[in-house]
Amino acid sequence: MEITIEALAGGDRAVLARAITLIESKRPDRRAAARRLIEAAMPLTGRAVRVGITGVPGVGKSTTIDALGAGLTAKGHRVAVLAVDPSSSRTGGSILGDKTRMARLAADPAAFVRPSPTSGTLGGVAARTRETMLLCEAAGFDVILVETVGVGQSETAVADLTDFFLVLMLPGAGDELQGIKKGILELADMIAVNKAEGEGRPRALAAAAEYRAALHILTPASPAWSPPVVTVSGLTGEGLDDLWERILDHRRRLDATGEIAAKRRAQDIRWMWALVDERLRERLTGDAAVRARMGAIEASVRAGAASPSAAADEIAALIGL
Structure with missing residues (x-):
């Protein structure tokens, strides 16, 4: 049964899922229905606050999101969490354990947690994260x-x-600061040093001072906003109200x-080109004869019998480019 926009807009989490x-x-038979649903959902989107959260493994992303989200639903917000789960490059499988790591939100009727495998997608963001975000907005999540x-190109x-x-950063800047990619600092709208509780608080405050100094030498992306550095505790919830404000x-301001x-x-333009790239790849992989020919071309390059450039031209010719 095709899902109607009226059913989605009703806010039922089962319909959204x-x-x-x-x-x-x-x-292929579901792609057309999916496109119709996205087109119908577009007028209902655009009002939500969209926040991306990244950080190295172990920094406490899930704990912080669980605490932040629970605080927001308590204030009357409806919160959707799109938790991208890395897929195995060998098996294609993923753990999808975010609901166990966000226990409060998983049981909260005003929240929706959707773990999604990356399925090898470049950048660590699931292939349909953008569309999923729009569906959540159409379903009333603000x-x-x-x-x-938090690896590779996921930040961009x-x-x-x-x-x-x-x-999100760990306390104890020191050598850590040397390993931070400049690109992450340039993208950041805010840095939050996590685990600023108990004996870790002095180290978190020291780390925050180091990060402020690092940000000071960079030109902000917007003249209307200078990225702040704050300390928080995902474990106790300390600092999360200030972070949200x-x-x-x-x-x-923006x-x-x-x-x-x-x-x-600008994001819509990039989305358009991403879809174009996807359609071109689908044309290459959707036909058995084309896939077989691509395998032969790959084997030729691997054997040194053809150059990568010539092989690319031959593959492009398969779809009329």
Whole structure:
């Protein structure tokens, strides 16, 4: 049965889950229904606060998101968490354990947690994360939190999906600061040093000072916003109210200058080209004869019988390019 936009807009989480499963399907007969649903959902989107959250494994992303989300639902918000789960490059499988790591939100009727495998997608963001985000907004969720893998190109990918990019850091800057990619600092709208509780608080405060000094030498992405550095504890919830108020302050400032709207239009352009790339790849992999020929071309390159350039030309010719 095709899911109607009326059913989705009713806010039922079961309907939303089925809608997301529909758009994630690779079956050709479901693709048309998925496109119709996304087109119908578009007028209902755009009002939510979209926050991307990244950080190295072990920094406490899930714990922090669970505490932040629970605090927001207690204030009357409806929170959707899109937690991207890394797929195995060997088996294609993924753990999808985010609901066990976000126990409060998983049991909260005002929250929706959707773990999604990356399925090898470059950037650590699931192939349909953008569409999933739009469906959540159409279903009435006014806060969208996108948790990334925190490796490779995931930071850039999630920045292309969201309005606000939060980078979680561990306390104890020191040598850690030397290993931070400049690109992450340039993307960050805020840095939050996590685990600032108990004996770890002095180390977190020292780390925050180091990160402030590092940000000071960079030119902010927006003249209306200088990325702050805060300390938080995902475990106790300390500092999370202040963190959220700063996110809302960022939204107010950039809404006033028109930067949020401009950023979303630029994201739509990148989304369009990503879909074009996807359609081209589908044409290459959707036909058995083409797949067989591609295998032969790969074997030729591997054997040194053909150059990569010549092989690329031959593959492009298979789809009429």
